[in-house]
Amino acid sequence: MIRTNFALGFILVLSFFYACTPSVNQKIYQAGSPALTIFQDTLPFELREGFMVVRARLNDRTMPLDFIWDSGAPVSTISQATREYLGLPKSIKPGTLARLDSLRLSNVSFPSVPVEIIDYDGYAAPKCIAEAGVIGANLIRHCNWYIDFDQQLIIFSDKAQQAQVATPSHTLDFKTTALGQPELKVVTDITGKNKAIAGIGQSGGLCIEAPKLPDAGQMAYDQGIINRFAHTIDTTVIFPDTQVGIGPLSWQGLLTVQRNHASRLGNDLWAQYNVALNFETETISLIARTQAPPPIAPLPQLGWMPHFTPVSELTVGFIIVGSPAWEAGLRMGDVIDQIDRRAAPGWYNDYCAYLSSVQSQFAVPQQMQVFKNGSKQPLNLKVEGTREKP
Structure with missing residues (x-):
């Protein structure tokens, strides 16, 4: 896999996922539980532009494909190129649902995985980061995960087990949404109390959805550079170095406020630690890293x-x-x-x-x-x- 540099700021992993609730019954989007009932396995990952990228095998094919691993994306996806590789019918159009026979991570197979078909038109950032698609919460919710950012290794297991890790610096409580995403309570002086999806695996800081953009802050326009998955020009209000409270944790980072993008918190925070994501206890444990985390690129000084x-x-x-x-x-x-x-x-x-x-x-x-x-x-x-x- 090709290594690229970290990306700055906030990037939404497919704003379509975060902004829109599926119109069909939510149960249709849930993947089957792993074929093994008791297991623990490891999965390497790579950081590309601030995203976690893993390799998976679909429908018992031998060739591994690159996927973004994102606990905040409610629905797993595959690209049109992946649909063609699997030989799925052309009648399955972008934005519609398909079902994989299996998705294998390392030695663990997940049966009957629903996925959205996504069409990356022309030149699009996903083709450079992980063209196959996104592994989202409809699959991730079935396991416990330990993300070792020092070693770039994921240890995952059935929900009855958890990886043996050092004493956490902070433990954050979350609620699992109906779509399987971990949802946190966050507080800032700018936006007050909010709920935000923990997008472990996606790039960016804290983004808060607001019906009206605040008068304070720095307004910015972005055409798929900061938000790599944007299809149109985003209008954003930026607050650098904002103090954010998440339960017992106080974190300082980039806050952005937008309309029509669900609130989420990305790897600007998570990559500062090694992270244990436990769906059985609904907790996220943050463990101090042994290596210095990578620096977060600043906003351009000339703007x-x-x-x-x-x-x-x-x-x-x-x-x-x-x-x-x-x-x-x-x-x-x-x-x-x-x-x-x-x-x-x-x-x-x-x-x-x-x-x-x-x-x-x-x-x-x-x-x-x-x-x-x-x-x-x-x-x-x-x-x-x-x-x-x-």
Whole structure:
């Protein structure tokens, strides 16, 4: 599996899952219990763009496929490419339900697993992270899980067992939703008391759904850069370094407030610890890591990042209102011809390489010249107080 860099901020694992409740009876979405009644096994994982990626075998096929493992996604999914690989009928359209004969993680097989069919149109981030799909709560809820971020290894067992781990630093109580997701109570000074899904395995910090966006904070527009699974431009209010209370735990991280995205808490928190997820006791235990957790990339200091695909122009794909980029005149969708002394077409030639590098490339610079829309005069972007380049 190819290793890529951590991604910044919040990313929703398929906002479709978190925002929408299935219209059919919820029981239809529940996977069968594991074929073994007593078991304990291990499963390696890899962090890609902040997501946990595991390998699974479907319908007794020998080739393992890459899946995002996400305790917060209520429904497991497979892509259209995976449906074709399995030989499932073409009549099963995107957004509809199919049922796998089996899904095998390591040596443990889960029978009769319902999955949503997802169509990743054109260039889409899932193709670079884990093209096969998502393993969600309708399967994860049947086991207890210990996620060792130090070793990048999952130990999972039947619900009567639990991995022997060190004394936890914190133990968080949750309630299992009807769809199998662990739901926590969280408190912030910005949004007050809320409930949020524990999205262990997905990238990002704390996102709170609100019917109205707050007046405070930094408003930002994002076209699938921070939220890699967004299909349209997201409007978000950002609060960096916000104090969040979760039971006995006080955590400081990125808070985002959005409409039409269910509240969730991602790996910005979870990857700071090794994590025991116990559905029998409905607790999440956080165990101190022996290795320093990876740093979380900051928001871009100039307040913007480009959007790119090999079949489109380089455009503004992320921007913070009031940032140096905004004040200089950049707006969403502006075509970028040149950045500093480099023509825009030469910045990237591969979509996945772009996704894995764009945030690190644009997080640090404090000044930049940008030529847009055929203009011969550059926009000069600079963080206030920065000395001019020689």
